[in-house]
Amino acid sequence: MSGTHALSGEALGSSAQRRRRERILDATIALASAGGFDAVQMRAVAEHADVALGTLYRYFPSKIHLLVTTLAREFEREEALLAERTIPGDTPADRVISVLRRTTRGLQGDPHLTEALTRAFMFADKSVAQEIRVVGRLLNRMLTHAMRPDAREAGDEDVAIARVIGDVWLSALVAWVTGRSTAEETAAHMERAVRLILR
Amino acid sequence: MSGTHALSGEALGSSAQRRRRERILDATIALASAGGFDAVQMRAVAEHADVALGTLYRYFPSKIHLLVTTLAREFEREEALLAERTIPGDTPADRVISVLRRTTRGLQGDPHLTEALTRAFMFADKSVAQEIRVVGRLLNRMLTHAMRPDAREAGDEDVAIARVIGDVWLSALVAWVTGRSTAEETAAHMERAVRLILR
DNA sequence: TCTCGAAGTGAAACGTGTTCCTATTATGCT
DNA sequence: AGCATAATAGGAACACGTTTCACTTCGAGA
Numbered sequence: 001m002s003g004t005h006a007l008s009g010e011a012l013g014s015s016a017q018r019r020r021r022e023r024i025l026d027a028t029i030a031l032a033s034a035g036g037f038d039a040v041q042m043r044a045v046a047e048h049a050d051v052a053l054g055t056l057y058r059y060f061p062s063k064i065h066l067l068v069t070t071l072a073r074e075f076e077r078e079e080a081l082l083a084e085r086t087i088p089g090d091t092p093a094d095r096v097i098s099v100l101r102r103t104t105r106g107l108q109g110d111p112h113l114t115e116a117l118t119r120a121f122m123f124a125d126k127s128v129a130q131e132i133r134v135v136g137r138l139l140n141r142m143l144t145h146a147m148r149p150d151a152r153e154a155g156d157e158d159v160a161i162a163r164v165i166g167d168v169w170l171s172a173l174v175a176w177v178t179g180r181s182t183a184e185e186t187a188a189h190m191e192r193a194v195r196l197i198l199r
Numbered sequence: 200m201s202g203t204h205a206l207s208g209e210a211l212g213s214s215a216q217r218r219r220r221e222r223i224l225d226a227t228i229a230l231a232s233a234g235g236f237d238a239v240q241m242r243a244v245a246e247h248a249d250v251a252l253g254t255l256y257r258y259f260p261s262k263i264h265l266l267v268t269t270l271a272r273e274f275e276r277e278e279a280l281l282a283e284r285t286i287p288g289d290t291p292a293d294r295v296i297s298v299l300r301r302t303t304r305g306l307q308g309d310p311h312l313t314e315a316l317t318r319a320f321m322f323a324d325k326s327v328a329q330e331i332r333v334v335g336r337l338l339n340r341m342l343t344h345a346m347r348p349d350a351r352e353a354g355d356e357d358v359a360i361a362r363v364i365g366d367v368w369l370s371a372l373v374a375w376v377t378g379r380s381t382a383e384e385t386a387a388h389m390e391r392a393v394r395l396i397l398r
Numbered sequence: 399t400c401t402c403g404a405a406g407t408g409a410a411a412c413g414t415g416t417t418c419c420t421a422t423t424a425t426g427c428t
Numbered sequence: 429a430g431c432a433t434a435a436t437a438g439g440a441a442c443a444c445g446t447t448t449c450a451c452t453t454c455g456a457g458a
Binding site for chain 1: 314325327328331362363366369371373376378388391396
């Protein structure tokens with residue numbers, strides 16, 4: 001292997017490493033999906049991914065990094081799916097609601113996974129700022145695109161609005177994950193907020 | 200002591216217990232203020248409060264419960280201070296911004312404490328739902344009161360709006376705590392969001 | 399005052415995230 | 429092929445949240 005000292009970020013050298021990395025993320029999803037945040041135990045992830053514990057930590061410096069990176073990958077996949085289709089709805093509000101409903105439904109279909117990823121995201125400290133930013137950017141892009149599907153790039157105003165909506169969505173997700181509100185309440189709250197903001 | 204089996208919640212029997220409880224919360228604040236979330240170590244809290252570890256756990260079943268309860272006490276104090284004075288500003292938006300600015304400034308004056316309390320709040324799981332609800336209620340009350348200082352009780356619409364604003368505020372706080380945005384950006388984002396929602 | 403149950407003490411022990419260390423294996427270069 | 433170096437395996441060790449337990453102290457009622 002060439003002197004790749006930093007395997008952080010995206011640039012992984014060999015395809016063996018890329019595969020290992022994917023195995024780790026897949027194991028994380030499997031465990032999170034089965035038992036939530038607590039079930040994602042680093043030893044279990046390592047064993048599941050057929051990797052030594054030290055190797056796992058070489059790829060992801062903490063459990064939180066691991067989970068937030070997993071979240072980023074899921075968001076990327078979701079965004080790719082979303083980019084292929086035209087978003088239904090005649091107004092920005094309708095389209096945003098459509099996207100959020102779709103995404104939220106996806107998450108609520110796997111409560112344990114959602115709990116694990118959401119809690120990791122919210123618990124993250126400064127050392128995870130970079131990964132968090134990736135997720136924030138993806139979320140913002142999804143929302144601005146829903147607002148103006150034809151715009152090449154989002155204006156500052158739209159970015160600010162999308163950020164507010166994203167904030168509300170995250171808080172709503174946390175409320176749902178902690179059992180403070182039901183799926184229906186979450187959906188209703190989101191819809192009300194979007195109509196309030198995008199009126 | 201009388202047969203108080205559940206000392207959860209507020210009703211503490213003797214004043215000795217009340218004092219112990221206050222000592223624990225004070226110790227929590229001192230440690231959090233000095234070193235943030237990681238510095239609030241249960242053994243250290245116990246020692247600081249001059250209480251055995253088992254006693255600490257008798258009063259607060261987990262570190263997260265402890266920190267969220269601490270947050271609730273701080274909020275109660277803040278609300279009490281706020282209730283005494285008339286909130287400056289001629290419109291609901293101005294008054295809400297005034298309250299948020301004031302509170303946010305207070306928090307940003309003690310970054311470590313804020314980091315500890317915020318992360319605990321966001322990391323909480325279902326078992327902390329009750330304490331979380333208390334904080335949510337206080338926050339909502341502060342905001343609806345700022346919106347309509349003269350109303351005896353808040354209407355459903357106002358509560359919903361306050362909740363959206365509270366959501367944005369929490370997310371903004373998390374962004375600030377994790378170093379994703381500066382104090383100025385946080386303030387600007389909050390103000391923009393409030394004007395957007397309360398226009 | 400005596401007694402009894404609840405509350406508190408002190409310390410050991412356990413689980414899991416994280417770190418560290420040594421031996422082994424893979425990889426690129428000459 | 430042989431060497432140098434990075435990556436991985438395997439596992440011990442450590443830190444801190446949490447649990448447990450045997451013992452002591454406290455306080456209210458007989």
